[in-house]
Amino acid sequence: MSDERFSPESATFDEIRGLFRALPPADLEAGTEAASREAQLTKPAGALGKLEELTRWVAAWQGKHPPSIAHPRICVFAANHGVTAKGVSAYPPAVTQQMVHNFVSGGAAVNQLAELHDADLRVYEMALEQPTADFTEAPAMSEDECAKAMAYGMMAVEPGIDLLCLGEMGIGNSTSAAAIAHALFGGSAEDWTGPGTGVTGDAYKAKVKAVADGVALHKARTDDPLELFASVGGLELAAIAGAVLAARMGRVPVLLDGFACTAAASVLYAADPRSIEHCQVAHCSAEPGHRLLLEKIGKEPLLDLGMRLGEGSGAAVAIGIVKAAVACHNGMATFADAGVSGPS
Numbered sequence: 001m002s003d004e005r006f007s008p009e010s011a012t013f014d015e016i017r018g019l020f021r022a023l024p025p026a027d028l029e030a031g032t033e034a035a036s037r038e039a040q041l042t043k044p045a046g047a048l049g050k051l052e053e054l055t056r057w058v059a060a061w062q063g064k065h066p067p068s069i070a071h072p073r074i075c076v077f078a079a080n081h082g083v084t085a086k087g088v089s090a091y092p093p094a095v096t097q098q099m100v101h102n103f104v105s106g107g108a109a110v111n112q113l114a115e116l117h118d119a120d121l122r123v124y125e126m127a128l129e130q131p132t133a134d135f136t137e138a139p140a141m142s143e144d145e146c147a148k149a150m151a152y153g154m155m156a157v158e159p160g161i162d163l164l165c166l167g168e169m170g171i172g173n174s175t176s177a178a179a180i181a182h183a184l185f186g187g188s189a190e191d192w193t194g195p196g197t198g199v200t201g202d203a204y205k206a207k208v209k210a211v212a213d214g215v216a217l218h219k220a221r222t223d224d225p226l227e228l229f230a231s232v233g234g235l236e237l238a239a240i241a242g243a244v245l246a247a248r249m250g251r252v253p254v255l256l257d258g259f260a261c262t263a264a265a266s267v268l269y270a271a272d273p274r275s276i277e278h279c280q281v282a283h284c285s286a287e288p289g290h291r292l293l294l295e296k297i298g299k300e301p302l303l304d305l306g307m308r309l310g311e312g313s314g315a316a317v318a319i320g321i322v323k324a325a326v327a328c329h330n331g332m333a334t335f336a337d338a339g340v341s342g343p344s
Contacts, residue, residue, distance in 0.1 A: 011151035013143055013226045019245050020272040027251075031060035034067065040334040045343070050302070051325035054280070058326060061253040061278040062162060066330045069323045072119040072163040074110060075156045075243060076103060076312045079149075079235035080131035081172030082140065083214070088175045088207040090197040096171050097128050099311070103169070109309060110167065113316035117323065119165070122156060126235040135179065135214040135232045139221075146230035146238050153242030157250055163322060164247045165282070167257040167312020168236045168264075171197070177263035178211045178289055179232035183222045184270050185296045189215070192289040194259075225270040237264040244268055248278050255315040255322070258285035258308065262293055269297045280322075283307055283314035 034056045039045060046052065058067040078100050080093045102108045103123045114121040126149065132140040141149070157164060170176075174196035181192045189212035199207055215222075218231035229238060241264045247254045256262050256279050268275040276297070284291055284301040286308040294301060302318050335342040 008148045008152040008155070011147040013147050016147060016150055016226065016245070017271075019249065020275060023248055023272070023274055024251065026060040026277065027063035028060065030063055030065045031056045033065035034059040034329065037329065037334075040336070041329070041332045042335055042338050042340050043332070048325070048328060051321075051328060054322055054325035055329040057280065058253050058322065061251060063251045067326050069163050069319070069326050071160050072117065072165060072319050073161045074114050074119050074121045074165040074167065074312050074316055075124065076110060076122070076167045076169055077124045077126060077153065077236035077239040078128065078169040079126040080128050081170060081176055081234050082131045082134040083136060083175050083210055084131070084172040085134050086136060086206055086210045087203055088196070088199065088210050089171050090199050090203065091171050093131065093171045096169055099169050100125055100128070103311070108311060109313045110311045110316050113313060113319075117316065117319040119316065119319055124152070124156065124239065126152065126239060132234055135176070136210050136217060139218065139231045140176070140233055141230045141235065141238070143227070143230055145235070146226070146233065149235045149238035150242030150245070153239030154246035156239075156243050157246035157252060161252050163255065163319065164243065164252050165255045165257070165312055165315035165319060166240050166243055166261050167310060167315055168240060168260050169311050170234055170236045173234050173237065173260045174287060175207055175210055176232060176234045176237060177260040179214045180229065180237070180263045180267060181289055181293050182211055183215045183218070183228050183232060184225065184266060185293070191292060194287040194289055196287070225267045229267045233264070233267070240264040241268055244276060244279060248275065254279040255282045255318050256280070257282055257312050257315040258310060259287040259290040259293065260310060261315075262290060262297070262299070266293060266297050280318070282318035285314070
């Protein structure tokens with residue numbers, strides 16, 4: 001799973017680019033076995049709809065049949081963003097640290113969802129006292145900082161995990177997410193910029209301007225997705241991207257949370273569309289740019305509940321959907337076992 005060659009102290013973009021040349025494919029045999037069993041279960045063909053697709057997805061990316069969801073992990077990466085100096089958020093940067101304390105003490109929404117689904121919750125603080133640079137004035141991160149953050153995220157994918165749920169906490173990261181999407185997929189800053197923590201009026205205008213200014217400043221680096229990531233991304237978003245790559249190498253299916261999390265994964269998609277084939281997007285955020293981003297990367301969300309909390313909460317809700325799919329697949333009787341007549 002996590003690759004010791006990519007330690008936070010020595011990782012480089014060239015090493016990370018090398019992973020794109022070694023992406024393991026889905027296990028088609030395991031997926032075929034799942035489809036074969038589905039056809040024998042006591043139900044009309046296709047009657048469980050998306051749940052049947054999820055079962056094949058889990059089996060194919062775990063590389064085994066029957067699939068299992070016994071050890072899900074939720075990883076929440078937390079970092080601060082220098083662009084908050086431009087007044088782009090309704091909350092001060094100190095809230096990032098305060099929410100980390102809330103996670104640790106068990107008081108956040110994601111804590112309740114992790115307990116509900118018997119999921120392992122891990123929270124990773126990423127130099128909260130050292131925010132990224134304001135990307136409207138300079139690159140948010142150096143190549144070295146971005147590569148190290150990606151390698152740090154890789155370390156979260158440990159042996160024994162059978163489903164990885166990714167989320168983030170970072171005041172200002174919806175501004176960074178909008179800038180990433182704008183730089184990668186075009187359109188206008190307004191297309192990608194939403195209220196985030198609830199900004200309106202002048203604060204929203206400042207947010208749109210920050211996204212437009214940042215992308216314009218770093219336009220020369222947009223041809224390389226990783227360089228673009230360093231220019232307008234964030235430490236927690238880089239860690240999410242690293243975790244996605246490590247999960248692929250370790251055959252762990254991934255549930256992505258909302259807009260910021262999907263924006264981090266979209267950098268990998270821009271580098272190689274195959275790199276996020278093992279990912280499902282758990283839900284469509286109420287953040288308006290998320291739906292557009294899902295169209296660009298060809299992903300259909302599992303849920304659409306109007307959520308925009310972040311912290312991995314949407315991915316945590318979706319654990320129950322994936323568990324339901326696998327439980328039905330593994331536990332239902334076949335027509336032969338139950339003595340039920342199959343379709344004529």
